[in-house]
Amino acid sequence: MDERYEPKQIEPKWQAEWDREELYLTREERDRPKFYLLEMFPYPSGEGLSVGHLHNYVPCDVIGRFKRMQGYSVLHAMGWDAFGLPAENDAILKRLHPRETVPRYAANYKRQLKLVGCAYDWTREIDSSTPEYYRWTQWFFILLFKRGLAYRAIGSQWWCDKCRSVLANEQVVDGRCWRHGDTLVTKKDLEQWFFKITDYADRLLADLAAIDWPERIKLMQTNWIGRSEGAELGFPVVGFPDREVRFFTTRPDTVFGVSFMVLAPEHPLVAEITVQSQRAAVDRYVNEARRQSDIERMSTVKEKTGVATGAYAHNVFTNRDIPIWIADYVLMGYGTGAIMGAPGQDQRDFEFASKYGLEIPRVTTPADGSAPPADRAFTEPGVAINSGFLDRMATADAIRAVCKFAEEKELGRATVSYRMRDWLISRQRYWGCPIPIVYCERECGIVPVPEDRLPVLLPDIKDYQPSGTGRSPLANISEFVNTTCPKCGGPARRETDTMDGFACSSWYFLRFASPHFNKGAFEPAAADYWLPVDLYVGGAEHAVMHLLYARMWTKVMFDAGLIKFNEPFPRLRNQGLILAADGSKMSKSKGNVVTPDAMVEKYGADALRLWEVFMGPFEETTNWNEDGVVGTARFLGRVWAMIRRFVEVGCPAGAPSADTLRWIHKTTRTVTDHIERLRFNTALAALMEELNYLARLKPGEIGRFAIETYVLMLAPMAPHIAEEFWRALGHERSVHLESWPKFDPVLARDEVVTVVVQVNGKLRDKLEVAVGTSEDEIRALALKSDAVIRHLDGKPPRKIIYVPQKLLSIVV
RNA sequence: GCCGGGGUGGUGGAACUGGUAGACACAGAGGACUUAAAAUCCUCUGGGGGUAACUCCCCGUGCGGGUUCGAGUCCCGCCCCCGGCACCA
Numbered sequence: 001m002d003e004r005y006e007p008k009q010i011e012p013k014w015q016a017e018w019d020r021e022e023l024y025l026t027r028e029e030r031d032r033p034k035f036y037l038l039e040m041f042p043y044p045s046g047e048g049l050s051v052g053h054l055h056n057y058v059p060c061d062v063i064g065r066f067k068r069m070q071g072y073s074v075l076h077a078m079g080w081d082a083f084g085l086p087a088e089n090d091a092i093l094k095r096l097h098p099r100e101t102v103p104r105y106a107a108n109y110k111r112q113l114k115l116v117g118c119a120y121d122w123t124r125e126i127d128s129s130t131p132e133y134y135r136w137t138q139w140f141f142i143l144l145f146k147r148g149l150a151y152r153a154i155g156s157q158w159w160c161d162k163c164r165s166v167l168a169n170e171q172v173v174d175g176r177c178w179r180h181g182d183t184l185v186t187k188k189d190l191e192q193w194f195f196k197i198t199d200y201a202d203r204l205l206a207d208l209a210a211i212d213w214p215e216r217i218k219l220m221q222t223n224w225i226g227r228s229e230g231a232e233l234g235f236p237v238v239g240f241p242d243r244e245v246r247f248f249t250t251r252p253d254t255v256f257g258v259s260f261m262v263l264a265p266e267h268p269l270v271a272e273i274t275v276q277s278q279r280a281a282v283d284r285y286v287n288e289a290r291r292q293s294d295i296e297r298m299s300t301v302k303e304k305t306g307v308a309t310g311a312y313a314h315n316v317f318t319n320r321d322i323p324i325w326i327a328d329y330v331l332m333g334y335g336t337g338a339i340m341g342a343p344g345q346d347q348r349d350f351e352f353a354s355k356y357g358l359e360i361p362r363v364t365t366p367a368d369g370s371a372p373p374a375d376r377a378f379t380e381p382g383v384a385i386n387s388g389f390l391d392r393m394a395t396a397d398a399i400r401a402v403c404k405f406a407e408e409k410e411l412g413r414a415t416v417s418y419r420m421r422d423w424l425i426s427r428q429r430y431w432g433c434p435i436p437i438v439y440c441e442r443e444c445g446i447v448p449v450p451e452d453r454l455p456v457l458l459p460d461i462k463d464y465q466p467s468g469t470g471r472s473p474l475a476n477i478s479e480f481v482n483t484t485c486p487k488c489g490g491p492a493r494r495e496t497d498t499m500d501g502f503a504c505s506s507w508y509f510l511r512f513a514s515p516h517f518n519k520g521a522f523e524p525a526a527a528d529y530w531l532p533v534d535l536y537v538g539g540a541e542h543a544v545m546h547l548l549y550a551r552m553w554t555k556v557m558f559d560a561g562l563i564k565f566n567e568p569f570p571r572l573r574n575q576g577l578i579l580a581a582d583g584s585k586m587s588k589s590k591g592n593v594v595t596p597d598a599m600v601e602k603y604g605a606d607a608l609r610l611w612e613v614f615m616g617p618f619e620e621t622t623n624w625n626e627d628g629v630v631g632t633a634r635f636l637g638r639v640w641a642m643i644r645r646f647v648e649v650g651c652p653a654g655a656p657s658a659d660t661l662r663w664i665h666k667t668t669r670t671v672t673d674h675i676e677r678l679r680f681n682t683a684l685a686a687l688m689e690e691l692n693y694l695a696r697l698k699p700g701e702i703g704r705f706a707i708e709t710y711v712l713m714l715a716p717m718a719p720h721i722a723e724e725f726w727r728a729l730g731h732e733r734s735v736h737l738e739s740w741p742k743f744d745p746v747l748a749r750d751e752v753v754t755v756v757v758q759v760n761g762k763l764r765d766k767l768e769v770a771v772g773t774s775e776d777e778i779r780a781l782a783l784k785s786d787a788v789i790r791h792l793d794g795k796p797p798r799k800i801i802y803v804p805q806k807l808l809s810i811v812v
Numbered sequence: 813g814c815c816g817g818g819g820u821g822g823u824g825g826a827a828c829u830g831g832u833a834g835a836c837a838c839a840g841a842g843g844a845c846u847u848a849a850a851a852u853c854c855u856c857u858g859g860g861g862g863u864a865a866c867u868c869c870c871c872g873u874g875c876g877g878g879u880u881c882g883a884g885u886c887c888c889g890c891c892c893c894c895g896g897c898a899c900c901a
Contacts, residue, residue, distance in 0.1 A: 004851090174898095216816045216896075223815075223897060230901080249901060262901090304899080327899095334900045341901095348899055419900045540895080614837075616825060620817095621894075625824065631837050637852085673828095682826070685836035692836090756832050761882040763832060765867085787867075801881055807831050811881045 001647055001728045005640035007604025011720045015114060023734055024119040027073050028529070035072040036530045037064050038509055040538030040546065041079045041126075043086050043501075044105035046094070049112045050586050051594045051612070051624060052578035058612040059575065059680050060537055061118045065716035066675050069740035075530050077512045078113065079126035080106045083134070084501020085163055085179055088431035092465060098431045099460065102129055112596050116605045117719050119736075124515045128504035129431070133511065135455035136521035137504050138436040142448045144556060145437075149196045150425075152446065156266065156332070157424060159188040164466035165428045166190060168500060169421050170224075170545045187290065190470050193435060193497065194422040197552050201225050201418045203566075204551055213572040214619075220543040226419030231403050232336065233412035235261065235313040237273055238321050245269065245313050245324065248335030248417050251345060252406070253398030255317045256387035257363035259353065260341040261324045262306065264332040265289040273324065275310030282307050282326060289328045304329055304352045316411060317388065327352060335417050343377060350377035363387045364395065423549065425500045428472045430464035432498030440485035440492045447487050456494070472496045505546050506553040509533055509568055527563055536569035539577075547572070573678060576620040583623050594624055606718035607633035613680035613717060635688060636721055638695060639714070643725050646699040646707055651729060654703020658751070663693050664709050665748035668741050671713050680717070687713060704729075709741045757782045758809040759791040767808075775802050782808050 002009065018024065039060050042053070049057075064076040082102045091098040106127065113120065126133055144150040157166040160177035171178040172185050197204075205225050208218045230250035237243040245261050263270055265286045274282045285307040306327030315322050322341075329348060330339050343353035344362040353360050364382045365372055372378035381395035389405075390398045403414040426435065434456045436449040449456055459480045464473055474480055474496040485492040507521065513530040514523035538546075550568050558566040579585060580592040587593065599608040610632035616622040646652075656664070667690040674683035690710065694702055708729060715722035715735045726735035750771060755778055757765040765785040769778060779800060782788055792812055801809040 214816095219816060220896060226900065228900075247901080251901080329899045329901090331900065339901045346901070348901075351899095417900080543896080614824090620825095622824070625838075627838050628824070634852095635837085641852090681824095682836080685826075688836055754832075758831085758882065761880085766832070790868095799881065801831095803831060807882090809831080809881050 001640075001644045001724070003644070005637045005721070007600075007606060007636075007720070010724045011117070011600075011605050014720045014723045015117065017723075018119075018734070018736070021734065023736055024121050025123060026075050026077070026121045027068075028075075028526075029073050030529050032071065032073045034075065034530060034534075035064075035067040036075045036512075036532070036534045037067070038076075038512070038533045038536050039078075040536070040542065041081045041505065041508055042109065043081045043084065044102060044109045045086070046090055046101065046105050047588050047593065048105075048108050049596055050578075051596055051599060051608070052586050054116060054596055054608070054612050055578045055618075056537060056539075056575040057113060057118055058116065058609050059618050059678065060535075061609075062613060062675065062680060062716045063535065063678070065119055065719065065736065066740065068736070069712070069716065069738060071739065075124075075512060076120055077124035077126075077515070078110070078118075078120045078122070079124075079508060079512070079515075080109075080128065081501065081505050081508070082106065082127050082129035083432050083498075083504050085165070085427070085429065085431075086501075087129075088429060088464070089163070089179060091431070097462070097464065098129075103127075115600055116596050116609060119719070124512055126508065126511050126515050128433075128501075128508060131455045131457060132516075132518070134433040134458075134504065136511070137433045137499065137507070138449070138454050138456060139451060139521055140507055140553065141433075141436055141499065141503070142451065142454075143560060144195055145448050147556065147560065149199065149556060150193060151196065152191060152193055154189065154191040156187045156189050157192055158185045160185050161468075163429070164468040166192060166424060166426060168424045168502070168545075170423075170548070171500075188470060190426075192424055192426040193437075193495075194424055195552070197423045197548070198418055198420060200552050200555055201227065201420055202416075203555055204548065207551075207567055211567050211570050211572070213569075214540070214574055217540060217543045217547065217572065217574070221548055224420055224544040224548065228417045228419075230415065230417060231399075231406060231412055232415045232417075233340075233406055235315055235322075235340075237269070237324070238312040238314055240273060240311075243269065243273065245338050246336045246412075247338040247340050248415070249340055249342075251342065251395075251399070252402040252414075253384055253387075253390060253393070253395050254342040254345040254363050255315070255340065255402055256384075256390065257342045257344045257361040258315050258318070258322065258340040259343060259359040259361055260322050261313045262327045262330045262339050262341055262349075262352070263309070263324060264330040264337040265326050265328055266332040267326070267330075267337045269338075270309065270326055273309055273311035278308060278310040282309060285326060285328075304348070304355055306352060306356065308356075316409075323358070325352075325356070333421055334419060344372075345377055345379060347377045347379060361386060367394065423500075423552075425503055426497040427500055428470060429466050429498055430458075430461070430473045432458075432501060433504060434458050434474070434498055435495040437495040438483055438485060438492045439495070440488060440490060442485065442488055442490040444485050444487040444490075444492075447485055447492070450486050453486065458498075472498060474498070502546055502549050506549045507557075509536075509550070510557075510563075524562075531563065532565045532567060533569050534571065536572045537575055538572075540574040574619055576616065576618065576622060578615075579621065579623045581624055581626075586624070594626070599626075599629060603629045603633045604636075604720075606721045607636055609719075610635065610684060610717055614684050616681060618678045618680055635691070636718060639691060639710075639725075640721070642691070642695050642702075643707060643711070643728065646702065647728050649699045651704055651707075652700045654700050654705075656703045656706055657701065660694075660697070660702065660706055661747050662750070663690050664706050665743040665745075668709060668713065668743035669745070669748050672740070672743065675716070684717060711735060712738055712741050753805045755782075755805065756807045757785060757788055758807065759788060760811060761809065762791075764788050764791050771805065775804070778802070778808055782810065 039056055064074050068074045087098045087102050091101045158172050159166055162180040162183045177183045177185055228250050231252040232248050234244040234246040306325045309324045311324045312321040313324050341349045343349040343360040345364050363386050365385050366382045384390040384393045384398045406412040436456045438447045440447050459477050481493050483492050483494050510522040514526040517523040554568040555566050557563045607629055611629045615628055667686050670686040671683045711722050711725045722735050752768055753771055755767045765787045767781050795812040797810045799811040
């Protein structure tokens, strides 16, 4: 060993050696317990990895190495979420081609991950933009299609002018595009492909109970799915014998208080029922609503607006005709696009009715007999009044009664509504997985491409820029578009839209189990062994996108009998964000990105790794502070000095003292426990504490056992230096093939404990006593203590509380 | 507005189920080594006060109350920060 710790002398050397030994190939030994560890696979960006990204990858690498040492077969691989808008947008900006940039960026990510010593099995690397991969994305599309879960529909869709494509609901954030925060989305009428995720709403909701995920992610999904129980009812339109306004309500008990109806401006009935005198005003309002951005339209602070259609509906409960209005607070996409106005019991309806002078009947009153508020709606459950056959019923009973009545009279039924919409997956873009569908020009209609003719290859074209016409650039490639119908052989045209990038990431976790399998998306036996993922780690930003989609696809595969599990990620954790030193986000445009390359150059990969885990709790957001790397580098230098001294005197076997033995076992216990609980910062602190103890001893007093145990525990976090130590200690084989040390709880036990003595709840003395000292002895010792006597002030103790081996509390 | 998460020294953060607040580090101060500097090592380091000295005293985990022998931790009421949702009938 050199006198000084020089990371540059050892890190490249061991990385090359590990590669040569193929140390990190997955050991797929099916009789061993398995551990499938997975980070959300990244979209390789041109900016490369920052030290912020490593706050995810380094701790996961620690877990993978730790589990491997514990004897698990570990699957830990990396791949690239390469298809999709982010990659294409970047290439457009740089006037390059994604086919060129994506592999280049991915290679750079890979280089950086290797630079910091991450132990991925690179023989399992995957790239979602390669035909070997997207062939199976297409296969899944067809699976969904065949199961009735992929359908085509026309409708008003979110459109981003910068992406020049439609977007899914999940990709619209605050009325803006998820990739272009400065661009408000608009609506466009297009025929599009959807996945019927709403069919899975109930299961996606119910199965959340059984998975170990951060509570806040579960909540976001729960809110996103937005399940509401209620009833769907219909009131006839006066003067239109075969027309009715159908509406959904969560409060069918308030039907006797319905004094008006409101349709969404886009509602198809509007054009039909509007009376001549109102037509101009209605048209103006509808156009205005369409022009408005949704961020304006959905603002809750905005005053309610609306226009009467002049038409009336018949409230079959009150037997009265009530006006039908249109208003933009009613959304076409939820329920039926129409509501009943019950202003006495709904605050929004109350505001609307107040503004337009509509009647405000009160049909619910507080159960305790108090008066309902006069200046707003009473929205709580209570007791029905002025409600015919519902009078005096509690809200819950009245709801049931109305549903029963409605079913008997065929007016409607109890039902459940969700705010989640189907997943719009068509994109009018080039860089995505082609949708494997053909439109037959004779009579076969929509025909899926047969499985044995997959993949539908993405043509290699130069001008891939989105057209903005609502059609993908693929529509201009006649060789691609024109084909024959797989069914009848007649002339046919290909679907030219590509899939949302989130389709590719909805099944990739299965691909790692058998990444080169070419007879299916995955090899069943491999999937059975490895899946589901034992620990899934990624950012919280995917809560209602990737994480919801992947759960849906998994359930589809489960239903199709392809896999035996129905949740892909039973245990999920979100790593905390690393911000720049000033608390802002790291970005190239701000020039505040700290790269692993710079940190490795300055301090070495191991010191960087240690600081990544030491700077704070894994799941919490922290600001980057380079000074900390100095500290972890210094720590490694001190370990180096200790081990060098030990090696120089010939690695004496030594006979550790009881104290030393206790330190070893206690530290092993702490480090094991804390890594398991993903508390890497405190695991490392325990190793630092033990070093502070060991470094004061002479090599002969420490002994080989203590040194080796220490090196083994350091290995997952600082793999290079640990390898250097291990070999210097005379071992032929890599430290990373060794077993994780076990601790002996008996040897870890303290011989002396500190018992705290309190008088009236304040700490007054500390007694160092042998473990097992009796309460009586401790009481006697405490009452003899000068400090205690002083604070007792001559009074006799009224009460003494004893917490064994910990504390004695005297009350006077 | 609603729903989560959080607020602890100069800084990052420790403190398992109510039981020694500030582990482990960073920064800072002083000292050793050195011609000097860097590196390294040692000591001190929440605030205030007291003492010849100490094993001394008081205060202290966003704010105000409460429960308890004992509260960073539990309860009630506020303030602030971060994240999510936001007219979903």
